[in-house]
Amino acid sequence: MNIRPRRLRKSPIVREMVAETRLSKDMFVYPYFVVPGNNVTHAIDAMPGISHFSADTLVRDVEHSLKLGLNKVLLFGVGEEKSEDASTSYNSESVVSKAVRELKSAFGNDLFVITDVCTCAYTTHGHCGIMHDDYVNNDETVEVLAKMALSHAQAGADMVAPSDMMDGRIAGIRSLLDANNLLNTGIMSYSVKFASAYYGPFREAADSAPNKGDRKAYQMDFRNPGESLREAFLDEEEGADILMVKPALAYLDIIKSLKENTNLPVACYNVSGEYSMVKAAARAGWVDEQKVTMENMYAFTRAGANIIITYHAKEILEKGWMV
Ligand SMILES: NCc1[nH]cc(CCC(=O)O)c1CC(=O)O
Numbered sequence: 298m299n300i301r302p303r304r305l306r307k308s309p310i311v312r313e314m315v316a317e318t319r320l321s322k323d324m325f326v327y328p329y330f331v332v333p334g335n336n337v338t339h340a341i342d343a344m345p346g347i348s349h350f351s352a353d354t355l356v357r358d359v360e361h362s363l364k365l366g367l368n369k370v371l372l373f374g375v376g377e378e379k380s381e382d383a384s385t386s387y388n389s390e391s392v393v394s395k396a397v398r399e400l401k402s403a404f405g406n407d408l409f410v411i412t413d414v415c416t417c418a419y420t421t422h423g424h425c426g427i428m429h430d431d432y433v434n435n436d437e438t439v440e441v442l443a444k445m446a447l448s449h450a451q452a453g454a455d456m457v458a459p460s461d462m463m464d465g466r467i468a469g470i471r472s473l474l475d476a477n478n479l480l481n482t483g484i485m486s487y488s489v490k491f492a493s494a495y496y497g498p499f500r501e502a503a504d505s506a507p508n509k510g511d512r513k514a515y516q517m518d519f520r521n522p523g524e525s526l527r528e529a530f531l532d533e534e535e536g537a538d539i540l541m542v543k544p545a546l547a548y549l550d551i552i553k554s555l556k557e558n559t560n561l562p563v564a565c566y567n568v569s570g571e572y573s574m575v576k577a578a579a580r581a582g583w584v585d586e587q588k589v590t591m592e593n594m595y596a597f598t599r600a601g602a603n604i605i606i607t608y609h610a611k612e613i614l615e616k617g618w619m620v
Pocket residue numbers: 413415417425460461495496497498499500512567568569570
């Protein structure tokens with residue numbers, strides 16, 4: 298026997314030398330939930346370790362994140378007045394726009410601010426668009442999304458991230474941004490977003506559960522890898538800068554095939570249900586939290602993700618789990 302793969306597993310040094318996948322904190326994007334008011338830090342039950350922040354406490358928490366080397370955030374607005382037309386979503390005084398202004402005035406270009414663009418937290422029915430006869434009207438929704446993206450961009454967001462899955466929304470957003478001379482505001486598209494039960498805990502965090510029906514008439518069917526490439530290519534043609542796959546853990550095949558088929562950076566969203574399952578199992582003593590978390594992070598990287606959006610990011614860096 299002259300071939301012995303175990304030679305290269307003999308010691309930590311040799312294992313480090315031949316490791317095929319590297320993970321860096323620069324790959325992480327950390328999500329934050331922003332609520333109205335002052336001095337609010339309210340823990341989200343379904344997502345241990347994650348809280349709602351008002352703009353002032355957000356600035357303090359982000360300052361701490363920045364010290365850890367976490368310099369990219371994804372903002373979700375929660376707790377705004379809801380309506381049929383989601384008009385609070387594009388108000389220049391919206392909770393997200395205010396938070397963007399405060400973060401940018403505190404940290405400038407030391408912080409990269411991405412905003413989630415979707416109406417589900419702003420509509421009375423909790424759907425990701427404008428509804429008529431129990432159906433989300435695509436083109437009317439795209440107009441609202443473009444206005445919402447514009448308001449975030451005008452507040453100073455570096456990048457907007459539409460998470461609604463309407464057809465043509467990347468083109469709609471890009472053209473409104475360009476018409477307003479916001480040529481350098483990027484778009485990270487939730488290109489391949491499946492209708493998934495893994496969003497369960499998030500709906501508590503964002504108070505965005507649909508009060509009737511589900512999201513299957515706009516989010517993708519998880520049986521369809523071919524359609525996932527079709528969706529991603531459309532976004533690429535429409536001007537997306539980054540393509541995202543969501544959820545991540547149950548969709549590693551999709552991440553891998555997208556990476557092999559595009560030259561754009563690929564992001565994955567390690568969603569709330571994936572996060573809370575790890576937390577719950579770790580709390581019960583069934584898995585080693587550090588080891589399972591890092592195994593998941595490497596799985597995303599190995600599949601081809603260049604960017605990982607994860608609720609674990611802060612704890613990974615706080616506790617030095619990278620090493
Ligand atoms: N459309 C809004 C949105 N943006 C991100 C998530 C999920 C994030 C997570 O679960 O962590 C959702 C929920 C949904 O589509 O139902």
